[in-house]
Amino acid sequence: MKKIVAALALGAVVASVGGMAEAKDWKKIRIATEGAYAPWNATDPSGKLVGFEPDLAMALCKTMKAECEIVAQDWDGMIPALQQGKYDAIMAAMSVTDEREKVITFAGPYGSEPSMFGTMKSSPLTKVAYGAERVDLSKDDPAGKAAIDKLGDALKGKTVGVQTSTIQANFMEKYLPKVAVRTYDKLDNAGIDLAAGRVDAIFGDRSAVDAIIKSDSGKDMTLVAPAFSRGVLGKGVGVGLRKADADLKELFNKAIADANKDGTITKLSTQHFGYDISIK
Numbered sequence: 001m002k003k004i005v006a007a008l009a010l011g012a013v014v015a016s017v018g019g020m021a022e023a024k025d026w027k028k029i030r031i032a033t034e035g036a037y038a039p040w041n042a043t044d045p046s047g048k049l050v051g052f053e054p055d056l057a058m059a060l061c062k063t064m065k066a067e068c069e070i071v072a073q074d075w076d077g078m079i080p081a082l083q084q085g086k087y088d089a090i091m092a093a094m095s096v097t098d099e100r101e102k103v104i105t106f107a108g109p110y111g112s113e114p115s116m117f118g119t120m121k122s123s124p125l126t127k128v129a130y131g132a133e134r135v136d137l138s139k140d141d142p143a144g145k146a147a148i149d150k151l152g153d154a155l156k157g158k159t160v161g162v163q164t165s166t167i168q169a170n171f172m173e174k175y176l177p178k179v180a181v182r183t184y185d186k187l188d189n190a191g192i193d194l195a196a197g198r199v200d201a202i203f204g205d206r207s208a209v210d211a212i213i214k215s216d217s218g219k220d221m222t223l224v225a226p227a228f229s230r231g232v233l234g235k236g237v238g239v240g241l242r243k244a245d246a247d248l249k250e251l252f253n254k255a256i257a258d259a260n261k262d263g264t265i266t267k268l269s270t271q272h273f274g275y276d277i278s279i280k
Contacts, residue, residue, distance in 0.1 A: 117160070117224040163187045164185060
């Protein structure tokens with residue numbers, strides 16, 4: 001769903017370290033998440049990792065009959081630390097993209113949602129008729145292209161805040177290269193700057209932008225259509241794994257399929273997002 005890790009090249013360099021893993025019984029699995037991308041994953045006041053992905057991870061581990069530990073990892077080091085063996089899997093709103101699949105593999109995907117812009121309710125961006133509510137970037141759609149052109153015109157002279165090394169940053173580079181972009185370690189910090197008037201809009205996964213809007217500082221913010229999906233924005237969110245761990249990938253794939261079939265993913269995503277993000 002959201003991100004492309006900046007240190008892919010480093011991940012490739014250290015891949016050989018992860019590739020030397022011996023066969024395991026996978027009775028104990030360490031799973032990394034960011035803890036700063038609600039409602040996918042977050043950190044509560046006590047320091048506990050919470051959200052859709054920690055809950056789903058524990059449900060998947062129960063199916064796999066494994067003892068699982070959820071650990072926090074800063075986004076920028078997510079893939080390199082996986083390759084170095086600091087944990088066994090990533091569940092951190094990480095979208096499956098061709099670029100990432102050069103370095104790691106994925107189980108799933110287990111969820112998908114569009115990316116959207118957020119801005120202040122008073123912004124002129126809210127007054128534009130974009131002509132499309134949803135844009136599938138994998139399709140050659142004239143209406144979608146027209147919507148992007150209108151968005152580019154509306155953003156002239158403005159600045160968009162995105163989280164660094166993300167699929168949204170890639171979208172801006174590919175489709176709106178003339179628009180100024182400011183990058184942040186966390187999307188929450190982009191939201192703070194939006195409220196303070198230091199950027200004119202933010203761009204991220206719909207749920208993450210919506211979580212900022214629903215926070216105390218977001219009362220004067222709103223989502224802006226259209227919603228963008230697929231193409232450069234990836235194939236959905238999956239479990240990131242070392243390529244050497246094919247047996248663990250098989251375990252996760254089966255557990256995800258079971259969680260989809262029995263409604264666990266629908267139930268948890270509805271609980272945390274307010275709507276179903278499961279892959280049908």
